[in-house]
Amino acid sequence: MTESTPAAPTPSSTSRIKVAVIGAAGRMGSEVCRAVDEAPDTDLVGRYDAGDELADLGGADVVVEFSVPSASPDNVAYCVSKGVNVVVGTTGWTEERLATLRDQVSAAPSPTGVLIAPNFAIGAILMMQFAQQAARFYESVEVIELHHPRKVDAPSGTAARTAELIGSARAEAELGRIPDATEDDPDGARGARISGVPVHSVRLRGLVAHQEVLFGAEGEQLTIRHDSFDRVSFMPGVLAGVRAVADHPGVTVGLEHYLGL
DSSP states (O other), X not given: OBOOOOOOOOTTGGGOEEEEEETTTSHHHHHHHHHHHHSTTEEEEEEEOTTOOOTTGGGOSEEEEOOOTTTHHHHHXXXXXXXXXXXXXXXXXXXXXXXXXXXXXXXXXXXOEEEEOSOOOHHHHHHHHHHHHHGGGOSEEEEEEEEOTTOOSSSOHHHHHHHHHHHHHHHHTTOOOOOOOOOOOTTOTTOEEETTEEEEEEEOTTOOXXXXXXXXXXXXXXXXXXXXXXXXXXXXXXXHHHHHGGGSOEEEEOGGGGTTO
């Protein structure tokens, strides 16, 4: 574990947000460290990775957590126990894990905000919102997510969240099951089903993070697609979360709630 050298005092130093990053050596974590270092209103006070002692988290106001699904709940619980706000980009947050986290936040020593964000790219958030709006108009829908082959989970958190939003919108519109005459699929070629929506995962060298949502009706098709070609595309959303999380005590799922969407 290393801690960044404190910035020299400035007249506006009291308004600067002290940020620590868990998973700092990872692909996303290292990009977050760079973004926090370069932002005019944040100071990087700690970098942590597997095996590091979290201790007082460098005195952070906010921790950004990008680790792995198996480690994330314990990392977030530790931050909450210290009364430190957390912005979480790690996937794997099931309803059971979220319920446990809500209990932990309720027992925190001070009002604490936790943001669980399946995706921080503004375009990806808009894609999910547009898909939710379109869902009630189309009989058929499928989600295809495409990522680099080093991604350890499938489907992506963004795809799962998109399917949940679509499924909720379809239920409110009282749409029936998505038409599909498939009777024989022993190898799962039709993909996973999340909230009744087929979701397909592609892992391909050269990709970063991509998703398309296909809607179909008689005589037409609507495709909503988002592409992240570089992890820098996630940083404006991460910083937006860092700046707003203290103003949203409790557990929030989805950055869109901080953006007025």
